[in-house]
Amino acid sequence: MRQFAAALALALAASIVSAGSPPAASGSNVPDIETRRSGLQLAPMPRTAQLYATNCQGCHGEFGSSAAEIPTLAGRVGYFTRIPEGRRYLVQVPNVALNANSDADIAAVLNWLLATYSRAQLAADFQPYTASEVAELRQARIDVVASRRRIVDALLAAGQIPSADTLALPHIVLY
């Protein structure tokens, strides 16, 4: 039963991360003591999903939401594209700007995660990020907290988010 549940969870995870592209024709059973008998088949993940998995998913979660400490992407991140500073912000947050991947890969994974987790919130005239845009934007070093506060205020003033709570971060008390 546990194996079945694990297999189900894995299959679900695999189908989630490969959403948006047709699964590859041939999956193969994973040769592993836990999966051999379950017959679990995995389709290869698309490259952008892999980039998300290896660079973002550990903290932001495979469904775009995770621990309270970490900003939720699902149903939220798209709002940022509605004003120019917000669009810049998504490239200039330190873990994107300072990421070891190429400009093209960063553009690809940003476009992928916006479309996958927050398509409904995107700006009506959203244009995908390009590598050259990312290359230019990621040179800047921003004050993340001040920047984010300014953007949320601007979005609220422009009527682009329902309320100030939409993009609020929880107040974390650690100890």
Next chain:
Amino acid sequence: MKPICSGRFDGLIESLSRGAAQLTSRRGFLSQCGLWLVAASSLPLLPVARRAQAGERPVAKPARKFASEFANHAQTNDPTRCNYWRYCASDGYLCACCGGGPHTCPPGTSPSPTSWIGSCINPDDGRTYLIAYRDCCGQDSCGRCACLGQEGDMPSYRPQVNNDIVWCFGASSMVYHCSSAGLVGLAE
């Protein structure tokens, strides 16, 4: 021949040794002795099967089949050993040795909502899989099966891909118990 020794005991020994000297040849003894010495020392050179004494013969290993050194010595059947293929970047105590499984937490601990994700080569099919290294938190260190895999591990100034730090962010407790390795997906 007239005996030299006068005492009874000495006389007995003398007659015995004279008898032996008359009945045996010194050169014959030497040649016999030499023959046995050579025979005994050359016996192991004979072409007899000696596999039993050779000890456990190392299984013929496919030499450097994969780019990953870890994968070249990995196995897919025993999650309680450090060379289980998913542990290529696992740093800590194996949950499989602590009452959990390779991707399940032991009772009394809870999986951290955050993890770091690396990739390992499965030695049986040679394909690369993404693996989530997720700490189980909430009990003191398990202390069994300490393993240190370092594939893709980066220094701690790249904390997103560093396995030395405790990955209990967001869990109910920051107390580290053991490390699990869940399958995330198949790399392209």
